[in-house]
Amino acid sequence: MKQxxxxxxxxxxxxxxxxxxxxxxxxxxVGEFLDSALKDAxxxxxxxxxxxxxxxxxxxxxxxxxx
Numbered sequence: 877m878k879q880x881x882x883x884x885x886x887x888x889x890x891x892x893x894x895x896x897x898x899x900x901x902x903x904x905x906v907g908e909f910l911d912s913a914l915k916d917a918x919x920x921x922x923x924x925x926x927x928x929x930x931x932x933x934x935x936x937x938x939x940x941x942x943x
Contacts, residue, residue, distance in 0.1 A: 882921040886910045889917065891929040899930075899937045909936050 883889055891913070893906045901909060913932065917924040 880921060881924060883914060883917050883924050886914050888924070889913055889929065890924055890926040891933065895930065896933055896937075899933050900941060901933065901937050905936075905940055909933060 889910065891910075893910065896902075896906045896909055913923070913929055923929070
């Protein structure tokens, strides 16, 4: 992670696959979400915030689970 907080790797995100599994996101969707979150956080580092990421993940879970 850069000193300004910009993440370089998925592991730099303030959320993990375990968090996503707890929300009912599994399989390929875990990687899809984390990759998308990383791309966005590289552009806007302030998006690498645990609460923001959890809210985004909840919306994503709802979308994939409800078709």
